[in-house]
Amino acid sequence: xxxxxxxxxxxxxxxxxxxxxxxxxxxxxxxxxxxxxxxxxxxxxxxxxxxxxxxxxxxxxxxxxxxxxxxxxxxxxxxxxxxxxxxxxxxxxxxxxxxxxxxxxxxxxxxxxxxxxxxxxxxxxxxxxxxxxxxxxxxxxxxxxxxxxxxxxxxxxxxxxxxxxxxxxxxxxxxxxxxxxxxxxxxxxxxxxxxxxxxxxxxxxxxxxxxxxxxxxxxxxxxxxxxxxxxxx
Amino acid sequence: xxxxxxxxxxxxxxxxxxxxxxxxxxxxxxxxxxxxxxxxxxxxxxxxxxxxxxxxxxxxxxxxxxxxxxxxxxxxxxxxxxxxxxxxxxxxxxxxxxxxxxxxxxxxxxxxxxxxxxxxxxxxxxxxxxxxxxxxxxxxxxxxxxxxxxxxxxxxxxxxxxxxxxxxxxxxxxxxxxxxxxxxxxxxxxxxxxxxxxxxxxxxxxxxxxxxxxxxxxxxxxxxxxxxxxxxxxxxxxxxxxxxxxxxxxxxxxxxxxxxxxxxxxxxxxxxxxxxxxxxxxxxxxxxxxxxxxxxxxxxxxxxxxxxxxxxxxxxxxxxxxxxxxxxxxxxxxxxxxxxxxxxxxxxxxxxxxxxxxxxxxxxxxxxxxxxxxxxxxxxxxxxxxxxxxxxxxxxxxxxxxxxxxxxxxxxxxxxxxxxxxxxxxxxxxxxxxxxxxxxxxxxxxxxxxxxxxxxxxxxxxxxxxxxxxxx
Ligand SMILES: Nc1ncnc2c1ncn2[C@@H]1O[C@H](COP(=O)(O)OP(=O)(O)OP(=O)(O)O)[C@@H](O)[C@H]1O
Ligand SMILES: [Mg+2]
Numbered sequence: 001x002x003x004x005x006x007x008x009x010x011x012x013x014x015x016x017x018x019x020x021x022x023x024x025x026x027x028x029x030x031x032x033x034x035x036x037x038x039x040x041x042x043x044x045x046x047x048x049x050x051x052x053x054x055x056x057x058x059x060x061x062x063x064x065x066x067x068x069x070x071x072x073x074x075x076x077x078x079x080x081x082x083x084x085x086x087x088x089x090x091x092x093x094x095x096x097x098x099x100x101x102x103x104x105x106x107x108x109x110x111x112x113x114x115x116x117x118x119x120x121x122x123x124x125x126x127x128x129x130x131x132x133x134x135x136x137x138x139x140x141x142x143x144x145x146x147x148x149x150x151x152x153x154x155x156x157x158x159x160x161x162x163x164x165x166x167x168x169x170x171x172x173x174x175x176x177x178x179x180x181x182x183x184x185x186x187x188x189x190x191x192x193x194x195x196x197x198x199x200x201x202x203x204x205x206x207x208x209x210x211x212x213x214x215x216x217x218x219x220x221x222x223x224x225x226x227x228x229x230x231x232x233x
Numbered sequence: 234x235x236x237x238x239x240x241x242x243x244x245x246x247x248x249x250x251x252x253x254x255x256x257x258x259x260x261x262x263x264x265x266x267x268x269x270x271x272x273x274x275x276x277x278x279x280x281x282x283x284x285x286x287x288x289x290x291x292x293x294x295x296x297x298x299x300x301x302x303x304x305x306x307x308x309x310x311x312x313x314x315x316x317x318x319x320x321x322x323x324x325x326x327x328x329x330x331x332x333x334x335x336x337x338x339x340x341x342x343x344x345x346x347x348x349x350x351x352x353x354x355x356x357x358x359x360x361x362x363x364x365x366x367x368x369x370x371x372x373x374x375x376x377x378x379x380x381x382x383x384x385x386x387x388x389x390x391x392x393x394x395x396x397x398x399x400x401x402x403x404x405x406x407x408x409x410x411x412x413x414x415x416x417x418x419x420x421x422x423x424x425x426x427x428x429x430x431x432x433x434x435x436x437x438x439x440x441x442x443x444x445x446x447x448x449x450x451x452x453x454x455x456x457x458x459x460x461x462x463x464x465x466x467x468x469x470x471x472x473x474x475x476x477x478x479x480x481x482x483x484x485x486x487x488x489x490x491x492x493x494x495x496x497x498x499x500x501x502x503x504x505x506x507x508x509x510x511x512x513x514x515x516x517x518x519x520x521x522x523x524x525x526x527x528x529x530x531x532x533x534x535x536x537x538x539x540x541x542x543x544x545x546x547x548x549x550x551x552x553x554x555x556x557x558x559x560x561x562x563x564x565x566x567x568x569x570x571x572x573x574x575x576x577x578x579x580x581x582x583x584x585x586x587x588x589x590x591x592x593x594x595x596x597x598x599x600x601x602x603x604x605x606x607x608x609x610x611x612x613x614x615x616x617x618x619x620x621x622x623x624x625x626x627x628x629x630x631x632x633x634x635x636x637x638x639x640x641x642x643x644x645x646x647x648x649x650x651x652x653x654x655x656x657x658x659x660x661x662x663x664x665x666x667x668x669x670x671x672x673x674x675x676x677x678x679x680x681x682x683x684x685x686x687x688x689x690x691x692x693x694x695x696x697x698x699x700x701x702x703x704x705x
Contacts, residue, residue: 010491010494010495012495012499013491013494013495013498013499015499016495016498016499016501016502017498017502019502020498020501020502020505023502023505023506078494080487080488080490080491080494081487081490082535083539100490101490101491101493101494101497102490102493102494102496102497102498102524102528103494103497104497104501105498105501176553192553193553193554196553196554200556210556210558210559210586211556211558211559211561211562211583211586212559212562212566213559218559218563218593220560220563220593220594220597221592221593221594221595221597222594
């Protein structure tokens, strides 16, 4: 049974969402300010935290950043603003996904499924350290090998790192800035064209049609993500 | 237009220059001429008088001696000397026997002769064919208080004429030179004055066309400089107003999302209950449609203000190399459910790699709006095709449908905000008329063009043209 924590000060919204979850048989705990939200999320046992961006006492960004210090619980940000997407998804804050209000509940469910599956991939003991399989794409960390539908593909070290990072969080969108920071290091700050070039090369190797990538997808206006072919959508 | 003011200035100054220099030159010339002639006539009269008194005693006494004296004097002064008797008949001509034609025995009808017979002494200047400018003077010849004749002198004054011609040449030269100097100076001044005005005009035109970041750089310590400063202040103020307008729309739209989010989720939770009677359910669905519509409006407004902001800031920092083929495939994948609902064939036709450099989100929205329009305005079982290509340095993305088409009278307006043709409004197709405004804003941001051709009931072709990026 999934346990969800909803941190939201807008009581009408929180009530509606709680009831909608209940209709799906999911119990939701609600708190209405940031400080409390952080405490509850830490004291734990939750499978998912839904976090509003604008909260009294402590805003959602700070809650998420604090929470990330010692917790890997999946976090989805709910926000009325979509102009700080970069920040929300960035390394610093570490939210797993975001959704702008108003949204369809169906859309939220899809995001939750993706986030939960990602958490499962990450938490399967032994497997995630060495080998990740996402449908037809297999990454072997020990041999640094990539298989597409069983065929080995030659990739450079950097290309493997990039693929590995994306594969550790399937369906999670990485902004170019974040990829740059994580794969190239901070000294390349701002030169996001390198990410583009790298992605293009990688696609040439693992995709049969670069114009319609099967694995390494673009989230237009945000960044890149690796698709999880097993994830129901 | 740019030279008008300078030309006017030059013309006026040239006119003034010619008037002033010309009048002054004319007056000077006249004075000078009168002086020369007066001096000469004084000299001639004096000389004539001396000759007259020298010759007077011999008249009627010794004609031969008199003629001899006249002849000698004539040679000395370089003038022709003629003595006339009181009836005006030539009695002695100094050149008789030398000139081809002497006048002795002929009558000389000349006003000067009459005035001399009456006791006057006068000179006059005349032009004679074949001889040139000539000065005449007459003096009465008096013996014992009685006028016994007239001494008539005629002398060429070519030297004076030559001096005057020389003077007029010089005057003309000065007039011309000052004209040229004034012309060059005023053209220079005109340039100096009108060049910044020209820059201001062009800046104002660009400002008027929507580029509120337009400023002029006119460093002049005069009225033109002040005009430039005033222009810059005005542009800054306009920009400020525009910025706060954008911020207002942005803030208002964002604020609306929170209550819309609440309404949406509450409605969804209500609709998920099975307990409603059909009427209540229909009512709830109607409300939900309204909420969705409002949410769509808010989204479109936010996209528009974001694009406006990107255009105003002119920053290309976040631009990426974008593969138009991938974009076309992505949009068509995202729109596939819409197309399937109406059993439309949705195809992408993109053989070659075409890349542009631009704002990913903006271009996605543009193409998405075009494809959504094509789907929305094409009846069931129709066809929508997205094609990508490149011609030289221009990249193309074309969306073609077999739909309703757009009436010619609506064509000029469809890119305006909130413009929807009347029939479309009455149809339930239901947008806000912001889609194509977003498209044109996004295309403008990239310095591209959009082209429409449409035939009612046959279909529409929308073509976006963008500067292509060089691949790899
Ligand atoms: N492909 C097309 N075929 C026929 N008519 C079109 C097409 N594209 C646009 N139009 C006409 O142009 C009008 C303006 O289009 P626009 O996309 O700006 O607004 P909308 O589609 O009505 O609303 P919105 O896009 O904001 O939801 C439409 O109402 C429609 O009448
Ligand atoms: Mg539209």
